[in-house]
Amino acid sequence: MSATAITVRRPVWRRLIGFNMLTGLVLGIGGWFLGAWIGGQMAIGHDYLVGTDQNDVGIYMGYLFGLIGWLVGLGFANYPIGRLLGRPPTLRHHETGGWTRYFRLCTDHKVIGLQYLFGIGIFFFIGGLNAMLMRTELLRPVEQVWPAGQYLTLVGLHGTMMIMMTSAFILGPFGNYFVPIMIGAQRMAFPRIEALTFWLTPAAGLILMSAIAFGGIPFGWTGYAPLSDQARSGADAYVMAFLLIALSMTLIGINLMATILTMRAPGMSWTRLPIFVWGVLATSVLMALASPVLVAVMSMVLMDRSANTSFFLASAGGSPYLYENLFWFFGHPEVYILALPGFGIVLEILPVFARKPLWGYRLAVAGMFGVTILSFMVWQHHLFVSGMNAGLRPFYMLTTELISIPTGFIFLNAMGTLWRARIRFTVPMLFALAFFFNFLIGGLSGVFLSDVPSDVTTHGSYFVMAHFHYTIMGGLVFAFFGAIYYWLPKMMGVVFNERLAKIHFWLMFVFFNLTFFPLFAAGFLDMPRRVSTYAPHLQWLNDFVSASAYMLGFSMLVFLANLVWSLVFARIPAAENPWASRGLEWQLPTPIPVENFARIPVITSGPYEYGVTGAPPVADFMPAALPAAGS
Amino acid sequence: MNTTLDPARTTGEPVEPPELLARNIRVGSRIWAASQAFFFLAFFFAFLYLRALNTAGLWRGWPPHHPDPSLAFGVAILICVLAGAAVARLSVYLSAASWRAGTIAALVLVLAAVGLQSAQFSSLGFGPTDAAYASVFVGWTGLFTVTLLGTAYWLATVVGDVSRAGETALVLRAAAVDAVSFVLLVLAGVEIAAFILLYIVK
Secondary structure, eight states: OOGGGOEEEOOHHHHHSSSSHHHHHHHHHHHHHHHHHHHHHHHTTOTTTSOSSSOHHHHHHHHHHHHHHHHHHHTTTHHHHHHHTTOOOOSOOSOSSSGGGGGSOOOOHHHHHHHHHHHHHHHHHHHHHHHHHHHHHTTSSSOOSSOHHHHHHHHHHHHIIIIIIIGGGTHHHHHHHHHHHHTTOSSOSSHHHHHHHHHHHHHHHHHHHHGGGGTOOTTTTTTOTTHHHHSOTHHHHHHHHHHHHHHHHHHHHHHHHHHHHHOOOTTOOGGGSOHHHHHHHHHHHHHHHHHHHHHHHHHHHHHHHHSOOOSSOGGGTOOHHHHHHHHHHHHHHHHHHHHHHHHHHHHHHHHHHHTSOOTTHHHHHHHHHHHHHHGGGOGGGGGTTTTOOGGGHHHHHHHHHHTHHHHHHHHHHHHHHHTTOOOOOOHHHHHHHHHHHHHHHHHHHHHHHHSHHHHHHHTTBHHHHHHHHHHIIIIIIHHHHHHHHHHHHHHHSBOOOHHHHHHHHHHHHHHHHHHHHHHHHHHHTTOBTTOSOOOGGGHHHHHHHHHHHHHHHHHHHHHHHHHHIIIIIIOOBOOSSTTOOOOGGGGSOSSOOTTSOSSOOEEOSOTTOTTOTTOOOSEESSOSSOOOTTO | OEEEOOHHHHHOOOOOOHHHHHHHHHHHHHHHHHHHHHHHHHHHHHHHHHHHHOGGGOTTOSTTOOOOOOHHHHHHHHHHHHHHHHHHHHHHHSOTTTHHHHHHHHHHHHHHHHHHHHHHHHTOSSOTTSHHHHHHHHHHHHHHHHHHHHHHHHHHHHHHHHHHHGGGGHHHHHHHHHHHHHHHHHHHHHHHHHHIIIIIIO
16 A cells, blocks of 8 residues: 555644644744743843843844744754754655645745745735725824824835845745746755745834834834934844844745755756746845945844944944945845845736747846845935035935936837737736836836935935835736736635736726826825924825725725635636746646656756747656756 | 555665765855845845934934943954854865864854853843834844854754764865855854944944
8 A cells, every 4th residue: 555545634723733833823912921931031230231221122022032932843853853863854844735734843844935925925915904094194284083193103114024024035936936946846945944035024014013002113124223223122023123134035045046056957058048037036046245344233222222332323333324334235135025026927928928039138138137236336316415524425316326227128029928919818918017017107206315415305205105015016016917817816716806807907007007107296295204293284185095095905805806716716726827838837747746756857948939830848857867856 | 545655765866976965055144144145134224224324323222221242242242253163174184083073163152152142142231122223232143142053053964964974075065165154154144244333333
């Protein structure tokens, strides 16, 4: 009798006991209390550890021990302990089984991709809810629902949830799920680290939300010092959450880079690499190199707050400008950590529905890496009005304006691909096209902000807010939804309701623009960011924006309804290749087997040879001999 | 409800060529080392930036007391880190019979550096509250020590793993030692920069 035929009856309650999310939560909470107590004991007698009226050491130790408990509960300690006890090494854990593998340590990259998708989805909706609350406050020009400090916390939580907990992990669902498949590999280079990167994010999210109980984060998502140095204990939650996010991002970058560099199937030359994988590779470079700087700067804030160092305190020889420099040395590449996967997604989608080869493949790659390199040289444009040395401004103005050139390559690729194409206006294609419309507005408004004279007049206003929402939400989030509609039939094996999907798209597209375009005007009319009160004559504009924002929020409910309907009730099975795509992932059965490929395939042609007569199939899936992956 | 037994536990996982695992470890270690270099780049920048700004004339603290770490400790730590990295790197090229002694020697040297840094902290003569230089010193050296300790743990697991695996895992042994020694080399570079800035330039 084969091993797979053996079945074991276990009641549901028994499956809740063991190494899973529930155990992680219990141990995490217990760890928090233990750590807080140990931290309290550590601080006794060390006046430099308790220089203020609050014991930050205890809070940090609580978070640290809570994190350890969470990871132990999930089963991350089992492998190292097993190895200590002499068990043989293994790369994989719990890759088969039922639904419970989604709630515990599992090293199947496809499971992790789905964990990311639903995980960041939750944070996206929390961030969106914060936005609705902010728009409610802004219905009237005077303070009405939230006091100024709480409003700032709301702004901070919205920003951190959307930028750090959602957008920064945009590689999570699709990068983890599809990169190994698209390059013809059976797994990621470091599967256990891959699982760790995901399971750090719920911990970071919970810690971040705990800030509400500790006085909030009244300094926005950027956490500028000295505000973050001097804020109440909510800032500890912010610091710890950002540390975990940055660590997770670094590890994602390392893992994805190593996977793409070493595990490509035979025949998967650099010029046959799907453009989405190129986008992931460029993003991974930024993640691996920029995120450690965020770890460092958050470590400095942590030390300032807990050990009374003075990195950012001017009264003791430090400088808040140091924070701004280091934060934006990470922060501007971070903008492209958000944008580059979006470029990759839309360029992946366009040829499929244009039924033409991707125009200017090498140009697209050059554009992505041009953006990657330049993104490390532009950070000081965030400091144009901060009192920086005026002599530095021209250089950073120039580099910032230069970055529009490689970004322009991506638009050229899109236009070239769409030129004289027989376009199929499917839902993923609509989102991809909307990406270019929105990102163009975001990009053009960015030129105003890179230019010193115009930045001086618009900095800190709603103009900036409108600009980055056009690039991040109008760009990345539209690409993200395009990717969901494009790839979910393969990931989940079901078809979305197309009518609901189109309603979602049009509502989202129209009300996104109605929400954010007027904010350019609000910015020109001097409405400042992060303040809940504004000049009375701007009320009609704000009321219009709030009403549009509610409709934008409603469009997300349409998406959610479609998701629940399609996944839970309708469950119409998806065809294996509903889009007639040449992508390697679409050549596999649905659901994709645990090992992805029975044998490592041999890639025989590029992925975008649509309409090319005599183009060979994309891969030989049953090569005569089993070749070594990555060779 | 029926549960299918996890076949991975009974049938074993598919065997991948050790060359692929070795390449993953090598490439991963290079990227990890680059990440660590960028992490310490932040402290490098902090040193130069705060020293150049010298806000309120407090870079070196409140006169007449200026933080002045012991040079003897600094030199000893530097030697241990450099020697540990060099010995670990040499172990890559040693014969299978003698590499283990080399990696253990490297481990001892790295742990000695950690011990010396801890000893220096206990008799530093100043604390993290003594203005900007002291902040950079404590932050940089403290986090460097934590990183070094983590790398020592990695080195110890490499020694243990490969010793248990025996001579059948030569490819993996070479890759693992190469990986950890490369990271140590980069950390040695960081330590040289730290020594020059924190002990000589100040």
